[in-house]
Amino acid sequence: MVLTSTFTPRNFREQSERASHDATLRAVLDHATRYFMGKRGAALEAFADRDTHFARARSARLTALSRLPDLLEQLERSASAAGTKVHWAADAAEGRAIVTGIAKGCGAKVVVKGKSMVTEEIALNPALEATGAEVWETDLGEFIVQLAGEPPSHIIAPCIHKSRADVAALFREKLGLADLSDSASIPELTLLARRALREKFLAADLGVTGVNMAVAESGSVILVENEGNIRMSTTCPPVHVAVMSLEKVVATLEDAADLLRVLPRSATGQKMSSYVSVLTGPRRADELDGAREAHLVILDNGRSEVLADPVLREALLCFRCGACLNSCPVYQTIGGHAYGSVYSGPIGALLSSLLLPAEDTRDLPFGCTMCGACKKTCPLGIDHPNLMLRLRERVCAGKPHFIGAAHAFLASHPLAYRLAVGAARAVDPRLDLLPRLPGLPSGLASFVESRQPPGLKSSFSAQLRAGRKKQGGA
Ligand code: SF4
Numbered sequence: 197m198v199l200t201s202t203f204t205p206r207n208f209r210e211q212s213e214r215a216s217h218d219a220t221l222r223a224v225l226d227h228a229t230r231y232f233m234g235k236r237g238a239a240l241e242a243f244a245d246r247d248t249h250f251a252r253a254r255s256a257r258l259t260a261l262s263r264l265p266d267l268l269e270q271l272e273r274s275a276s277a278a279g280t281k282v283h284w285a286a287d288a289a290e291g292r293a294i295v296t297g298i299a300k301g302c303g304a305k306v307v308v309k310g311k312s313m314v315t316e317e318i319a320l321n322p323a324l325e326a327t328g329a330e331v332w333e334t335d336l337g338e339f340i341v342q343l344a345g346e347p348p349s350h351i352i353a354p355c356i357h358k359s360r361a362d363v364a365a366l367f368r369e370k371l372g373l374a375d376l377s378d379s380a381s382i383p384e385l386t387l388l389a390r391r392a393l394r395e396k397f398l399a400a401d402l403g404v405t406g407v408n409m410a411v412a413e414s415g416s417v418i419l420v421e422n423e424g425n426i427r428m429s430t431t432c433p434p435v436h437v438a439v440m441s442l443e444k445v446v447a448t449l450e451d452a453a454d455l456l457r458v459l460p461r462s463a464t465g466q467k468m469s470s471y472v473s474v475l476t477g478p479r480r481a482d483e484l485d486g487a488r489e490a491h492l493v494i495l496d497n498g499r500s501e502v503l504a505d506p507v508l509r510e511a512l513l514c515f516r517c518g519a520c521l522n523s524c525p526v527y528q529t530i531g532g533h534a535y536g537s538v539y540s541g542p543i544g545a546l547l548s549s550l551l552l553p554a555e556d557t558r559d560l561p562f563g564c565t566m567c568g569a570c571k572k573t574c575p576l577g578i579d580h581p582n583l584m585l586r587l588r589e590r591v592c593a594g595k596p597h598f599i600g601a602a603h604a605f606l607a608s609h610p611l612a613y614r615l616a617v618g619a620a621r622a623v624d625p626r627l628d629l630l631p632r633l634p635g636l637p638s639g640l641a642s643f644v645e646s647r648q649p650p651g652l653k654s655s656f657s658a659q660l661r662a663g664r665k666k667q668g669g670a
Pocket residue numbers: 351513514515516517518519520521543573574575576577578
């Protein structure tokens with residue numbers, strides 16, 4: 197995995213600290229995440245037999261992961277039979293080389309792109325630009341962050357961190373719209389972006405998109421969106437490249453339908469997205485539109501290793517609805533950029549820890565309150581807290597753990613336990629002094645620094661005595 201911004205997961209602590217003090221960011225995030233959660237809640241309320249549909253969606257994803265090598269080979273066969281050229285990329289560098297090779301091969305001067313986290317993951321845009329092509333993100337949110345020179349900060353809402361006034365200021369500067377007011381409405385801003393992009397679609401030589409699902413039995417790629425930009429990116433240019441991470445395969449169209457019933461409801465609170473494109477090979481002789489040349493790039497980039505872990509592979513069930521981000525108190529406080537990776541929030545902390553080098557991501561699994569809101573929200577039933585714990589174990593493996601060791605000692609030595617707790621009760625029952633104790637081991641110091649200890653209650657026997665006294669007195 198490759199990063200494209202000045203934020204890095206290595207600096208997660210500092211970046212989170214800074215973001216958590218940004219009142220404007222917090223207000224924007226609060227508004228946006230509430231909005232998404234509200235829409236999702238209403239959609240799920242009206243979703244008859246919701247649990248059955250969730251179970252079917254999880255089952256489709258579990259089937260895909262359990263048969264992944266076979267399904268990918270089947271996908272290659274059926275997509276090739278439909279006329280799609282299938283490419284395999286072991287890592288980000290290979291992924292970039294394949295797509296830039298296609299761009300050079302068709303002499304691409306203008307490339308239009310649909311929103312795709314996996315192309316962000318492999319830092320495709322700079323590589324395409326290095327071939328001399330203009331590259332345009334055509335999803336409104338992606339277009340905005342591209343103009344701002346920023347990475348996306350949410351899986352489905354890339355510019356969630358920007359206010360309407362921020363976007364107006366950006367358009368004034370980057371689109372030469374000096375008269376644009378800060379109070380421009382969202383429809384007005386959308387229209388301006390649309391005008392700027394329309395000519396790019398018409399001039400494009402190459403369209404690049406991600407893949408929501410790829411169907412092994414038919415060789416189709418399925419793309420879900422609300423703006424029509426993906427449909428334009430896949431039908432206007434003569435060449436289309438779809439880039440998928442390998443876990444996006446599903447066995448059958450029926451499995452895809454099971455996922456499509458759940459994905460839009462969980463992502464944007466819609467029964468169905470405005471556009472669902474099912475592309476099976478390039479344009480046929482009797483068809484009016486569509487790319488004349490279709491490519492599918494299947495990217496591994498570390499996922500095979502994740503798949504080999506019987507517990508952590510669960511993270512690969514994710515179909516990127518983004519709901520766990522909206523429900524997460526940490527994401528609501530710090531937003532997406534602080535994670536320093538294209539994937540943010542609970543699922544982002546997991547995926548980044550699994551796909552990026554361990555030394556860069558050691559703090560990510562600790563940026564979690566273990567409240568379980570993500571697990572409760574996830575329509576695929578991914579147990580994020582359990583996976584976080586597993587990653588924490590990995591990070592701490594082989595290291596002396598002061599708190600754990602001290603606890604183990606006290607728990608196995610009753611006299612020492614009574615003495616330590618008795619002394620603390622006598623001197624500092626609310627544990628206010630604890631963070632200020634000199635010479636505290638660094639692990640414990642940072643632990644107590646960022647937490648308010650709950651204080652010590654009186655001992656059980658003292659509570660019992662007090663209770664009896666009260667009863668006797670009553
Ligand atoms: S982990 Fe679950 S809730 Fe989060 S983005 Fe993936 S599917 Fe959606």
